Amino acid sequence: MKSLKNHISLIIALFTVLFSVQIYVAVDRTISAYENRLKNDYSIIVVSNKALAVTEFKAMDSIIERSEPIATDQVLNRLQGEMTKKNLDLLKLTLPKFYRVYLSRFPTPEEIQKLQKKLEKNPVIERVEGYAQTHDTVYKLMLLFKDVVQIFSIAIAAVTSLLILKEMRLWQFQHAERMSIMALFGAPVWLRSAVLFRLAIVDAIIATIVLCLAFFVIEQYGWMDLLLRTVGISIQLFDFLNDALRSLIIALGVSIILTLTIVIGSEEEE
Amino acid sequence: MDKVIIAENLSLSYKEFETIISKASFSIDAGTFVFITGASGSGKSTLLKSLYGAIEPRAGALMVGGVKMNRISTSKLNFLRRHIGIVFQDYKLIKEWTIEKNVMLPLIISGYTKDISGTQVQKLLGHVKLIHQAGKYPPELSGGEQQRVAMARALAHNPILILADEPTGNLDEYSSEVIWNLLEGANTQLKTTIVVVTHHIPSSIKVPYKHYHIEMGNIHEVS
Ligand SMILES: Nc1ncnc2c1ncn2[C@@H]1O[C@H](COP(=O)(O)OP(=O)(O)O)[C@@H](O)[C@H]1O
Ligand SMILES: [Mg+2]
Numbered sequence: 001m002k003s004l005k006n007h008i009s010l011i012i013a014l015f016t017v018l019f020s021v022q023i024y025v026a027v028d029r030t031i032s033a034y035e036n037r038l039k040n041d042y043s044i045i046v047v048s049n050k051a052l053a054v055t056e057f058k059a060m061d062s063i064i065e066r067s068e069p070i071a072t073d074q075v076l077n078r079l080q081g082e083m084t085k086k087n088l089d090l091l092k093l094t095l096p097k098f099y100r101v102y103l104s105r106f107p108t109p110e111e112i113q114k115l116q117k118k119l120e121k122n123p124v125i126e127r128v129e130g131y132a133q134t135h136d137t138v139y140k141l142m143l144l145f146k147d148v149v150q151i152f153s154i155a156i157a158a159v160t161s162l163l164i165l166k167e168m169r170l171w172q173f174q175h176a177e178r179m180s181i182m183a184l185f186g187a188p189v190w191l192r193s194a195v196l197f198r199l200a201i202v203d204a205i206i207a208t209i210v211l212c213l214a215f216f217v218i219e220q221y222g223w224m225d226l227l228l229r230t231v232g233i234s235i236q237l238f239d240f241l242n243d244a245l246r247s248l249i250i251a252l253g254v255s256i257i258l259t260l261t262i263v264i265g266s267e268e269e270e
Numbered sequence: 271m272d273k274v275i276i277a278e279n280l281s282l283s284y285k286e287f288e289t290i291i292s293k294a295s296f297s298i299d300a301g302t303f304v305f306i307t308g309a310s311g312s313g314k315s316t317l318l319k320s321l322y323g324a325i326e327p328r329a330g331a332l333m334v335g336g337v338k339m340n341r342i343s344t345s346k347l348n349f350l351r352r353h354i355g356i357v358f359q360d361y362k363l364i365k366e367w368t369i370e371k372n373v374m375l376p377l378i379i380s381g382y383t384k385d386i387s388g389t390q391v392q393k394l395l396g397h398v399k400l401i402h403q404a405g406k407y408p409p410e411l412s413g414g415e416q417q418r419v420a421m422a423r424a425l426a427h428n429p430i431l432i433l434a435d436e437p438t439g440n441l442d443e444y445s446s447e448v449i450w451n452l453l454e455g456a457n458t459q460l461k462t463t464i465v466v467v468t469h470h471i472p473s474s475i476k477v478p479y480k481h482y483h484i485e486m487g488n489i490h491e492v493s
């Protein structure tokens with residue numbers, strides 16, 4: 001019972017680590033979902049003097065996913081009344097071909113510029129419009145967001161490390177006496193520290209369960225989902241299988257490393 | 271007769287150019303009751319520490335229970351300690367464990383089942399007259415009671431050797447009597463070798479004993 005307080009502080013520390021990791025994962029997930037959405041909306045326009053097949057486009061750069069010819073029929077149809085059929089056919093032949101090119105992922109501005117230069121070098125291609133300008137602002141905003149989140153999680157990790165370090169010293173102090181007495185009666189190291197490992201493992205499991213509960217509540221409440229849906233994104237904030245498993249592994253890793261530090265630190269005896 | 275302890279030119283110290291015990295040679299037969307006396311600060315506890323491997327010989331040779339103590343490996347030392355029972359001046363009980371579990375410690379370490387150790391602990395708590403305190407924690411007991419718990423713990427695993435450092439140093443008369451009776455009993459009935467460090471040999475001791483005295487770093491046999 002006396003040690004319940006120490007348990008709670010370790011559980012809170014572990015929970016904080018897990019929570020910040022999960023937030024980072026969720027933000028990453030949000031950003032890639034957003035990137036995906038942007039990717040689907042985003043395309044570049046290529047004007048060429050020769051018909052180009054999808055495979056030809058894909059061969060030009062690996063980032064190119066597919067291409068669609070932009071129909072010129074509409075324009076030509078309007079001219080139908082004013083031109084002879086023969087002239088119209090001639091025009092159709094000489095008119096450049098327009099393509100909308102979609103990419104496999106959301107590119108950086110540099111990638112767009114590089115791609116644009118690369119395509120323009122091709123003698124068949126007359127013009128490339130990358131819309132780098134409009135694309136730029138959105139992307140920069142997103143990168144800023146990512147950076148902010150990263151700095152935020154690093155700050156949380158730093159504070160938590162201090163918390164855990166403090167906890168570790170307390171543990172070392174509390175358990176050193178018992179461990180040295182056990183040593184005097186010939187208990188091998190693993191037996192002396194078995195209690196510590198058991199405590200550490202239990203605390204890690206509890207912290208993971210608390211994390212699952214926290215995200216369960218958040219998802220039940222649904223305001224995060226609502227917020228994300230307003231920007232047209234639907235992601236899983238917390239995957240109750242994979243994320244829970246990863247959290248458990250992190251929690252166990254952290255607490256076992258902590259315990260090992262104590263065990264190695266208390267080797268000397270009287 | 272088997273020798274439980276053999277010291278040859280044994281020197282002990284904490285720092286390199288200091289000597290607490292210098293070139294001591296003695297041997298103790300199995301089943302002997304030994305008293306070691308000496309003034310405060312003469313090195314009694316230091317000698318005892320060397321016997322359970324808390325400090326290594328600075329020079330000379332030391333064998334305990336057939337195990338060479340010079341540069342002993344951790345696993346060998348653990349093995350030896352599982353056959354020794356120690357009683358400390360400051361009891362060294364585990365505060366967060368019940369009295370019952372404290373007495374059980376050597377049995378837990380040796381891997382006995384709950385059944386066997388449970389019966390053994392009940393018997394020992396009876397010997398030290400503490401059955402009614404079994405569920406309590408050490409800080410709830412008086413000094414004399416705590417030392418009786420430590421005594422029961424030292425006997426729990428039927429050790430071949432019991433080392434006691436001023437076990438009744440500042441205890442009440444009743445607790446002292448219980449402890450001396452148990453040490454004598456273990457010696458006569460179980461043939462356990464007993465080494466007791468004390469500044470005063472109680473007159474009530476009935477078993478035959480050997481007496482060593484430490485003075486100026488030298489150990490000599492008195493009787
Ligand atoms: N851990 C230690 N480190 C350094 N010196 C010590 C230590 N323990 C005891 N000593 C010194 O060793 C000498 C003998 O101490 P000790 O064996 O405890 O004496 P006794 O038990 O006979 O009273 C003393 O001078 C004491 O100061
Ligand atoms: Mg002493």
